[in-house]
Amino acid sequence: MAVEPRLGRRQAVKALKRELILDAARRVFEADGIDGASLRAIAAEAGYTPAALYFHFESKEAIYAEVLKASLARLAEAVDQAVAASPAPAARLRAAALAFFGFYAANPRDLDLGFYLFRGGMKPIGLGRERDEMLNTALAAALRPIADAAQALGVTADAANLLMVDTFAHAAGLLLLAHTGRIRMFGASAPQLMARYVDAAIAAVGDGRGL
Amino acid sequence: MAVEPRLGRRQAVKALKRELILDAARRVFEADGIDGASLRAIAAEAGYTPAALYFHFESKEAIYAEVLKASLARLAEAVDQAVAASPAPAARLRAAALAFFGFYAANPRDLDLGFYLFRGGMKPIGLGRERDEMLNTALAAALRPIADAAQALGVTADAANLLMVDTFAHAAGLLLLAHTGRIRMFGASAPQLMARYVDAAIAAVGDGRGL
Amino acid sequence: MAVEPRLGRRQAVKALKRELILDAARRVFEADGIDGASLRAIAAEAGYTPAALYFHFESKEAIYAEVLKASLARLAEAVDQAVAASPAPAARLRAAALAFFGFYAANPRDLDLGFYLFRGGMKPIGLGRERDEMLNTALAAALRPIADAAQALGVTADAANLLMVDTFAHAAGLLLLAHTGRIRMFGASAPQLMARYVDAAIAAVGDGRGL
Amino acid sequence: MAVEPRLGRRQAVKALKRELILDAARRVFEADGIDGASLRAIAAEAGYTPAALYFHFESKEAIYAEVLKASLARLAEAVDQAVAASPAPAARLRAAALAFFGFYAANPRDLDLGFYLFRGGMKPIGLGRERDEMLNTALAAALRPIADAAQALGVTADAANLLMVDTFAHAAGLLLLAHTGRIRMFGASAPQLMARYVDAAIAAVGDGRGL
DNA sequence: TATGAATGAGTATTCATTCAT
DNA sequence: TATGAATGAATACTCATTCAT
Structure with missing residues (x-):
């Protein structure tokens, strides 16, 4: 009973972070073109390290x-x-x-x-x-x-x-x-x-x- | 009389080699996509060293x-x-x-x-x-x-x-x-x-x- | 209490590695001349891949x-x-x-x-x-x-x-x-x-x- | 008797060409720096192909x-x-x-x-x-x-x-x-x-x- | 004497991804 | 969950030199 709300909160936080990364990706796509966009650039724009994105998405x-x-x-x-x-x-x-x-x-x-x-x-x-x-x-x-x-x-x-x-x-x-x-x-x-x-x-x- | 045909031959050979390189490029474009095609790959496909292509074309x-x-x-x-x-x-x-x-x-x-x-x-x-x-x-x-x-x-x-x-x-x-x-x-x-x-x-x- | 020493240790390790790379650079400068020294050579002398040096220094x-x-x-x-x-x-x-x-x-x-x-x-x-x-x-x-x-x-x-x-x-x-x-x-x-x-x-x- | 003057002429022409190449080299040294000067650039400045310089000088x-x-x-x-x-x-x-x-x-x-x-x-x-x-x-x-x-x-x-x-x-x-x-x-x-x-x-x- | 073609080694830097911490 | 360090492969292009012609 104490756990479930926490899980919900956790999932919400997780979803929010994903969304922030996707927003960053959109900005980078716009700036550098889709082929020109690098994972590093997306990560930097999102305030993350490249490696960190792999916890949210399995690949570029x-x-x-x-x-x-x-x-x-x-x-x-x-x-x-x-x-x-x-x-x-x-x-x-x-x-x-x-x-x-x-x-x-x-x-x-x-x-x-x-x-x-x-x-x-x-x-x-x-x-x-x-x-x-x-x-x-x-x-x-x-x-x-x-x-x-x-x-x-x-x-x-x-x-x-x-x-x-x-x-x-x-x-x-x-x-x-x-x-x-x-x-x-x-x-x-x-x-x-x-x-x-x-x-x-x-x-x-x-x-x-x-x- | 001996020179002109030679010159003509040379130009023909040169044109032929250019054509062979372009054919190789077409094959690589098809195989790797156009953006994905690299000079190295084109050279290799044409049987050349990358540096050699620069005698035939000024750039990729x-x-x-x-x-x-x-x-x-x-x-x-x-x-x-x-x-x-x-x-x-x-x-x-x-x-x-x-x-x-x-x-x-x-x-x-x-x-x-x-x-x-x-x-x-x-x-x-x-x-x-x-x-x-x-x-x-x-x-x-x-x-x-x-x-x-x-x-x-x-x-x-x-x-x-x-x-x-x-x-x-x-x-x-x-x-x-x-x-x-x-x-x-x-x-x-x-x-x-x-x-x-x-x-x-x-x-x-x-x-x-x-x- | 457990964290601070670790951070200190990390920074020390980082500084040490930087120093090892700089030492390698000095050896390569001596061996190949300063203009003749390449990033590859410095990396090899330091036991690294060229790409790895970019985590320690922003450029040659x-x-x-x-x-x-x-x-x-x-x-x-x-x-x-x-x-x-x-x-x-x-x-x-x-x-x-x-x-x-x-x-x-x-x-x-x-x-x-x-x-x-x-x-x-x-x-x-x-x-x-x-x-x-x-x-x-x-x-x-x-x-x-x-x-x-x-x-x-x-x-x-x-x-x-x-x-x-x-x-x-x-x-x-x-x-x-x-x-x-x-x-x-x-x-x-x-x-x-x-x-x-x-x-x-x-x-x-x-x-x-x-x- | 007919040959010697010709040889002399030939040597003079040879020396002249060497001098022209050296002049070109000086201009390139000035423009690109000494380390930055390439044989190609010197040859081009002298109106030659790189390979041609090797008939006048044994190396860069x-x-x-x-x-x-x-x-x-x-x-x-x-x-x-x-x-x-x-x-x-x-x-x-x-x-x-x-x-x-x-x-x-x-x-x-x-x-x-x-x-x-x-x-x-x-x-x-x-x-x-x-x-x-x-x-x-x-x-x-x-x-x-x-x-x-x-x-x-x-x-x-x-x-x-x-x-x-x-x-x-x-x-x-x-x-x-x-x-x-x-x-x-x-x-x-x-x-x-x-x-x-x-x-x-x-x-x-x-x-x-x-x- | 000169050329054009070719080579092989070399350049700094970037990339997506992995992994121990 | 996040990091920093590391890798190996890749990029286009330049270099001095050689060699057949």
Whole structure:
């Protein structure tokens, strides 16, 4: 009876410390880039010795994964909130797609994190099978509302899924280009192009034109 | 009479050796990732001492740039060939867009190289201002035919440019997703989605629906 | 009660290890020359990996500076002891000058270190502004007693200063020649020449012949 | 008969090329410091490939030695000229000593070269026994006039020799201090101190006070 | 006489991680 | 839980020198 509260307190302290380390990691990722961030730098920023971090995370990659997971959770929350405010299916589809795009457009740090998952091509992504699956699941959850809204508009589950993937791809492409200055280089506006894409997609669904 | 052929031979040998080193670099990029590739590894793969590479290239970054440049040249050539085979503007637009997408879909190594250009977000790209501009120019040249064909279809220069950027973004997004297994994960097909996107774009241009 | 001694012990161990590394550095300086000494060699001589030295010193230059500082401290102590044992001003002047000379004559390693400070002419000294100033101050402290004794003999502060510099120069020149075999080559004795110089200087001061 | 002139021409061309390389070496020594000068840099400055220098000099050290030798020859010439202009022995002694000092005071590059000979302490000086002896002989020749003048003033050969060495030492010390800013640091003037030293030495010789 | 290519040894410093304390 | 010390591997690049051509 005297022990349990203590354990709870201990766990809370432990969780707090983890959170402080993750905050430090985010700051270092922003300052040095994700690949350029070293465990030493994260530890220093958090007020720790490098060795100390190993009591809180099993490896550098584990820290990456944790930060990524939190980012994806914020993304999903942003999408969910947008959807919750939109009663009609078409508006929901629009809101979900634009919220997804808007989250990353507004939070370039999170975009860097997201792209980190996509680096390396065919090479092992480096975070381990289990972590990869966890992150993929989190990503899928953030995209789900798009497919759900499409289905509510009357298309089949398969078509809704394709539309979701296609929207994801378009957003990713535009964000990639915008993030690296290519959109500006060509004198275009990423949010406008995204909005146009979404409107065309909704129109196509309405027409029964498939996608 | 005896000297000139020798000189020619020498230059040919020199060019050949450069090419062998670049091939080795490509293999190492594929195996270790582009950021993970070290000069030592490239040298070893090419059968050289690290120091020897400095007789052929002035720095590691110069090797990167050379490999990237060659890749973009092959891309542009693929697009140009596809366009040359298509007389009508609509077919040309389709051919250019699908050739761009198809080149990277068929050559994942080149896709890795291409994405390397896009990494880092706000971080320095690391190849130096001059090399960066050269590479941007090469990329723009590969995309140009898309805008040209759109303009031939009757839209304004601005609209043609937007369509080119949007197509670029869609291709990039689909390739990114496909390359990292996300397309498969959602049970979709990147080439099909790309073709559908292009067809819709052509139809929109035909309708005078802008984009 | 159990903790404090431990901390003291730790600090003592740390200081001891630093000293062992500095000793190794001194041996390597002697063996390879100061410019020729590499961090690797110092580490190997100390029984460490190169990386390990970075836990004890922040850079190679920091090691150089530490060794130099310790040498100058020993020099100053030798001069101070000689002066402390000499009550009369003339004897003090003599003792200080000969102690300065004698220290380096007896410790050729320290002479090499001292000359290192003087190398490079117009080139950057390479230890950084702060360290340079610290070392200059330490050197000035070792010479101070010469000027003080001269002043006690009745000359002005300026004249005492000049005598100090001149004595420094004569000692440095003789040591340089002796250290590189030139004195022997000319069949002379550096200590004798130094003593003669000092005696002449004291006589000149006594005569009121200025310097 | 047709051959000899050609050989002479060839040797002249060869000598000229050597001289051009040595000039380049001097410029690089000045720019990068003597230790910092690389064979590559000297070759580039001379308009050659590094490998080409090996047809003119057997090693990097040989280039050092040649440049040093030329410097010492200029020194000896400066001393000889000063002596030639001074008929009386006392004036000759004064002129020789001040010319020695003045040459290095006016030509800091040559001073760097001269000190290079004196570096390294007990370590092999690095130029090889033969070259060392050649350079020592050249140095002795530049100092000889000092001893000769002293002897002309009536002291024994041994005393004249000692005076020469002592003068050498004093000049070397003052130059060392001046060259590295220590004279300025103590608010003194090297030429004044040197002149005073020489005058005192001449007075001592006149008194029959030994030295 | 000169070159271009090549070598092997060398440089200081950083990295993620481990382990005894 | 946290530290300080340590490791071994890695980094890009420079050096004087050699050798076939």
